[in-house]
Amino acid sequence: MxxxxxxxxxxxxxxxxxxxxxxxxxxxxxxxxxxxxxxxxxxxxxxxxxxxxxxxxxxxxxxxxxxxxxxxxxxxxxxxxxxxxxxxxxxxxxxxxxxxxxxxxxxxxxxxxxxxxxxxxxxxxxxxxxxxxxxxxxxxxxxxxxxSSAEERYDKFITQFPLIANRVPQYALASYLGMTTEFLSKIKNNKLKK
Amino acid sequence: MxxxxxxxxxxxxxxxxxxxxxxxxxxxxxxxxxxxxxxxxxxxxxxxxxxxxxxxxxxxxxxxxxxxxxxxxxxxxxxxxxxxxxxxxxxxxxxxxxxxxxxxxxxxxxxxxxxxxxxxxxxxxxxxxxxxxxxxxxxxxxxxxxxSSAEERYDKFITQFPLIANRVPQYALASYLGMTTEFLSKIKNNKLKK
DNA sequence: AAATAAACTTGAACTAGTTCAACCTTATTT
DNA sequence: AAATAAGGTTGAACTAGTTCAAGTTTATTT
Known part of the structure; x- marks a missing residue:
């Protein structure tokens, strides 16, 4: 069992x-x-x-x-x-x-x-x-x-649910967070540059 | 009692x-x-x-x-x-x-x-x-x-909860619906003109 | 291993909704 | 009844996030 x-x-x-x-x-x-x-x-x-x-x-x-x-x-x-x-x-x-x-x-x-x-x-x-x-x-x-703003929602999600964030397609996560795939892509990319 | x-x-x-x-x-x-x-x-x-x-x-x-x-x-x-x-x-x-x-x-x-x-x-x-x-x-x-868009959220609210919509201050309803008081005011006004 | 489909990225033009400031109206308090 | 506070409106300038289109990367299928 x-x-x-x-x-x-x-x-x-x-x-x-x-x-x-x-x-x-x-x-x-x-x-x-x-x-x-x-x-x-x-x-x-x-x-x-x-x-x-x-x-x-x-x-x-x-x-x-x-x-x-x-x-x-x-x-x-x-x-x-x-x-x-x-x-x-x-x-x-x-x-x-x-x-x-x-x-x-x-x-x-x-x-x-x-x-x-x-x-x-x-x-x-x-x-x-x-x-x-x-x-x-x-x-x-x-x-x-x-x-919260789109970026804040993303930040909260990755700190609260790191295991989910890295396991699901980006477009699915973006739409969960109430934003477009394109915008989430830009948010992530901005972070890398900082 | x-x-x-x-x-x-x-x-x-x-x-x-x-x-x-x-x-x-x-x-x-x-x-x-x-x-x-x-x-x-x-x-x-x-x-x-x-x-x-x-x-x-x-x-x-x-x-x-x-x-x-x-x-x-x-x-x-x-x-x-x-x-x-x-x-x-x-x-x-x-x-x-x-x-x-x-x-x-x-x-x-x-x-x-x-x-x-x-x-x-x-x-x-x-x-x-x-x-x-x-x-x-x-x-x-x-x-x-x-x-839904801001206007659609407002429309759904008034059809679902007409008794609440007419009893609470506009700024409180606007923030419940995720928009500013000013924008809700404009939505309502646009409807009157139609 | 190649072909195809799914997922992600980038930039330019756009728009739904915000911000700010001034004014008007309706309640509430004195 | 006057004074004050609370709530609502309007317009102009702005911005966070969208849309579209084209290209790139990563999976999946054959």
Whole structure:
């Protein structure tokens, strides 16, 4: 059960559980291996799963009317990813979620998750903590986006997420940070000259 | 117990509860009346409460190094407000939360909330649902900010939150939408001419 | 190993949104 | 009722970041 170890650790870092409880929890997740450029979520289809990344890197993005891609989220090892709105409300997705590298995921579907939460209040607590931290994380991103220039947003990102910054394509990072690829290229180049 | 009625309804809209359970839940909240321009959260102090708005309007904002204010959240009747990061991690706040009008709040403090969640798994479920919807709401805001122009952001806001748009000062709305007061003034004026 | 596709860079012209300053209007306080 | 503070408007000059187009580098496929 090698793939489940990191999820068990993730769980135990957040709530106190017996070994049996932890094993019951993870037994509800299925291993999913995907190849680079493969999609696990697409617009108009309901995102059926919450995905835990065991290995690899993924990207969630939306495409607007003019065809521009905007990165909403990245996920690497020990992160969760899905179309959040689609999953929690079980409504059609607006995002693509695509593998940036070959990846190994642990997937749970909406109904199974609901049963887990009913079966043991500790599991409900786990998902509550997860949702709270997700909300707090999103709010910090909103604040950064409102208060910082393009260069400051880039600087903050590389100090906060150095492992992600060096692993994803520049155009994906630029659109996550709310700027064009060209402008990010210029920011990086200016730094080298200084 | 007139002030508690709206919170009871809010609760029952989200989870199924007996009358006694609902009463127990709300009995842990204290009524707090505040005057216009009064603060309930300030930078460097821990946000001790989660605040439910019974009546009135509030605004959460940050002030950057140059003294510019950026609105992070509004709250009117039946909304929650606090410095989210400060409250859930019980760390010093970075925001101000101020009354835009005289207001009546129902406040619960962090420790009391923790006890409530332990006392009844349904209460844990309530806070989980609340956090999930908060995260989903924040993510929609991130998407809008990344994908829309200033005018489009304003248009979406007035269609989604007409009651808020007409009740808060323009400069506060402009900074929520990530633009200057002057530019929002011009957007509104352009519309009138059309 | 060559061919092709994907990702990144550079510069010049442009524009959406900002800044500043002065003025006007609407609330709030005395 | 007058005085003051807070909120909103307008225009002119500006700038941070975009767009477009062409070229270069790095991966991926055959």
């Amino acid at each position: 090698e793939h489940y170890e990191s999820l068990i650790k993730h769980l135990q870092d957040r709530i106190e559980l017996s070994e049996e409880e932890a094993n019951l929890f993870v037994s509800n997740f299925k291993i999913k291996k995907i190849k680079k450029r493969q999609f696990i979520v697409q617009p108009d289809f309901v995102a059926k799963h919450r995905n835990y990344v065991v290995e690899g890197a993924l990207r969630a993005y939306v495409v607007n009317d003019e065809g521009q891609e905007h990165t909403i989220a990245f996920a690497i090892e020990d992160w969760w990813i899905s179309d959040y709105n689609s999953y929690i409300y079980q409504q059609p997705a607006t995002m693509f979620v695509m593998a940036l590298e070959d990846a190994v995921l642990l997937q749970i579907d909406f109904e199974t998750e609901a049963k887990l939460k009913m079966a043991n209040p500790k599991f409900e607590t786990f998902f509550r903590i997860t949702a709270e931290r997700t909300a707090a994380f999103f709010q910090r991103r909103i604040i950064t986006n409102l208060t | 007139e002030h508690y009625e709206s919170l009871i309804k809010h609760l029952q809209d989200r989870i199924e509860l007996s009358e006694e359970e609902a009463n127990l839940f709300v009995s842990n909240f204290k009524i707090k009346k505040i005057k216009k321009r009064q603060f309930i959260v300030q930078p460097d102090f821990v946000a001790k409460h989660r605040n439910y708005v019974v009546e009135g309007a509030l605004r959460a904002y940050v002030v950057n190094d140059e003294g510019q204010e950026h609105t992070i959240a509004f709250a009117i009747e039946d909304w929650w407000i606090s410095d989210y990061n400060s409250y859930i991690y019980q760390q010093p706040a970075t925001m101000f939360v101020m009354a835009l009008e005289d207001a009546v709040l129902l406040q619960i403090d962090f420790e009391t909330e923790a006890k409530l969640k332990m006392a009844n798994p349904k209460f844990e479920t309530f806070f989980r649902i609340t956090a999930e919807r908060t995260a989903a709401f924040f993510q929609r805001r991130i998407i809008t900010n990344l994908t």
